[in-house]
Amino acid sequence: MAVIAVKNISKSFGTKVALNDISFAVEQGKICGFLGPNGAGKTTTIRLMMDFIRADTGSISIFDLDSRVENAKLKKAVGYSSSDLELYNDWTGEEHLAFFQNIKGKTALIKDLIKRLDLDLKPKVCQLSSGNKQKLALLLAFVGNPKLLIMDEPTRGLDPLLQNTFYQILREFKNAGGTIFLSSHNLDEVQKICDSVIVIREGKLVALESMDAIREMGVHVISLTTIQPLRLTDFKSVGVKVISHDRNTIILKAHGDINKILKTINHYQVKDIEITHLSLEEVFTELYRG
Amino acid sequence: MGKFLQLVKREFKNNRTSLIIFCLAVLGLVFLYVAIYPSIQKNAQNYDQLLKAYPKTLMDALGIEDMSMNTLEKYLGMEQYSFMWSVLVIIFALSRAGRSLAGEIEKGTMGLWLALPLRRVTIFASKYLAGLIALTIFIIVTILGTIPLAALLHTEFVAKAHIGLLWPALFFGWAIYSVGMLFSSIFNDRGKVYITAGGILVLMYVLNVAASLKDDLNWLKYVSAFHYFEASKILVHSLQNPTTYFVFGITIIIATILGVFWFTRRDVAV
Numbered sequence: 001m002a003v004i005a006v007k008n009i010s011k012s013f014g015t016k017v018a019l020n021d022i023s024f025a026v027e028q029g030k031i032c033g034f035l036g037p038n039g040a041g042k043t044t045t046i047r048l049m050m051d052f053i054r055a056d057t058g059s060i061s062i063f064d065l066d067s068r069v070e071n072a073k074l075k076k077a078v079g080y081s082s083s084d085l086e087l088y089n090d091w092t093g094e095e096h097l098a099f100f101q102n103i104k105g106k107t108a109l110i111k112d113l114i115k116r117l118d119l120d121l122k123p124k125v126c127q128l129s130s131g132n133k134q135k136l137a138l139l140l141a142f143v144g145n146p147k148l149l150i151m152d153e154p155t156r157g158l159d160p161l162l163q164n165t166f167y168q169i170l171r172e173f174k175n176a177g178g179t180i181f182l183s184s185h186n187l188d189e190v191q192k193i194c195d196s197v198i199v200i201r202e203g204k205l206v207a208l209e210s211m212d213a214i215r216e217m218g219v220h221v222i223s224l225t226t227i228q229p230l231r232l233t234d235f236k237s238v239g240v241k242v243i244s245h246d247r248n249t250i251i252l253k254a255h256g257d258i259n260k261i262l263k264t265i266n267h268y269q270v271k272d273i274e275i276t277h278l279s280l281e282e283v284f285t286e287l288y289r290g
Numbered sequence: 291m292g293k294f295l296q297l298v299k300r301e302f303k304n305n306r307t308s309l310i311i312f313c314l315a316v317l318g319l320v321f322l323y324v325a326i327y328p329s330i331q332k333n334a335q336n337y338d339q340l341l342k343a344y345p346k347t348l349m350d351a352l353g354i355e356d357m358s359m360n361t362l363e364k365y366l367g368m369e370q371y372s373f374m375w376s377v378l379v380i381i382f383a384l385s386r387a388g389r390s391l392a393g394e395i396e397k398g399t400m401g402l403w404l405a406l407p408l409r410r411v412t413i414f415a416s417k418y419l420a421g422l423i424a425l426t427i428f429i430i431v432t433i434l435g436t437i438p439l440a441a442l443l444h445t446e447f448v449a450k451a452h453i454g455l456l457w458p459a460l461f462f463g464w465a466i467y468s469v470g471m472l473f474s475s476i477f478n479d480r481g482k483v484y485i486t487a488g489g490i491l492v493l494m495y496v497l498n499v500a501a502s503l504k505d506d507l508n509w510l511k512y513v514s515a516f517h518y519f520e521a522s523k524i525l526v527h528s529l530q531n532p533t534t535y536f537v538f539g540i541t542i543i544i545a546t547i548l549g550v551f552w553f554t555r556r557d558v559a560v
Contacts, residue, residue, distance in 0.1 A: 047559065076407040084398065086401060088399055140402075
């Protein structure tokens with residue numbers, strides 16, 4: 001069952017197109033990573049889901065409810081957190097928590113989370129470090145027993161130990177049947193906790209894959225040195241990307257099936273050849289760059 | 291309803307310090323006026339002579355109806371209510387309105403409200419109501435505060451005149467506040483709210499003054515809010531003008547509806 005269904009969403013700010021006909025779905029009980037370079041449209045997508053801003057075209061449904069029309073209703077089951085979420089400087093953590101609990105209801109889980117996140121709710125927000133503010137913002141997302149967490153770079157500002165604690169909390173949330181949609185720049189984080197990833201670039205969807213598919217995404221880098229001179233046209237005709245070349249050496253990047261390129265290479269007398277795979281990080285970088 | 295009242299309470303609590311400071315500051319000012327009134331009353335005849343020497347158009351421009359200082363109400367009508375009180379109410383109403391929506395968007399704290407299962411109209415209404423309650427308290431305290439202060443200083447006063455000023459003053463303040471809330475719904479920062487609403491009010495004040503200077507410009511007064519709230523006249527003569535309630539009532543309704551309409555449809559990029 002799709003918890004989030006984004007259909008043909010477009011959004012422009014003046015003449016700048018922020019999102020261009022984006023569609024994707026997030027299944028229940030999964031952690032979906034949302035990746036893309038700065039300005040790709042990640043935060044815009046999240047703001048649209050939360051109905052902070054309105055799409056020019058398309059629709060978003062969450063728990064089968066239209067995110068625009070029934071936003072207040074669906075937010076009862078949604079926890080939201082953003083690294084940019086501003087808190088009231090003159091309120092304490094307790095006041096923030098009480099404000100949320102008054103509207104969304106109390107959660108038994110909160111006490112445990114406060115302990116695990118090592119969060120002191122007594123001081124005013126203006127006295128908290130940026131990391132502690134971030135912890136408080138994360139805590140607020142769990143108020144009211146949400147079934148879906150929408151998080152925009154949730155671990156920015158957290159130290160590595162707390163990041164791991166937070167990943168564990170997210171895993172437990174998922175194991176209890178919850179769904180998480182999480183934007184991030186941290187590829188290590190995505191690899192660690194996500195079941196699937198969506199990559200956007202310049203407002204367009206460029207990949208929507210499970211993590212396993214991403215890992216298996218065969219991108220080969222082939223370094224070839226031949227005895228006779230190389231003809232560039234031989235390689236371009238088999239659809240590989242030429243990274244660099246000179247008279248007898250060429251470096252190629254090949255996606256998927258490499259049999260065609262091996263057949264081409266077979267026409268040459270090979271002096272040296274090396275075939276390597278891109279790391280997961282390099283795959284993401286590839287997707288980022290296009 | 292319980293959750294809505296919690297929101298109103300929270301919003302009111304958020305801004306109560308500024309309400310207390312404003313009330314105390316204006317009460318301090320009223321106290322000074324009332325405290326020095328006995329010495330002015332002793333020399334009222336001299337002051338009245340002096341005032342008669344002032345050009346009538348200037349007095350009309352300042353909304354001073356009866357050029358005399360022989361009662362506390364006439365004196366306050368000139369000193370407190372001809373200009374100063376209106377300015378203070380405008381500042382208070384616009385600062386409340388500016389902070390409640392545009393200020394929250396500017397600071398980014400609107401994100402907290404939007405993250406909660408609340409309809410936009412509920413957010414608008416709770417903030418609107420909290421500000422209106424604060425404004426009402428401010429107006430009641432600063433107008434009716436004169437009565438205990440005058441009694442404390444053994445100065446004669448007409449309580450009915452001050453009470454009679456309350457309703458027109460509330461409608462005046464409420465209309466300014468509603469226009470402020472409309473601009474607060476539109477803009478992303480407080481500065482724009484203050485400049486736009488403040489600019490319109492300054493223009494209205496100028497038009498009202500201009501209307502009193504030349505007969506052929508007399509019609510300009512009808513586009514000025516200050517024409518419909520002449521505190522001195524109300525205080526001195528206890529004159530209640532139904533047009534005041536009608537014009538401000540219409541302004542309140544239109545500005546509030548437009549404010550809700552805009553806020554529920556706009557993008558809030560926080």
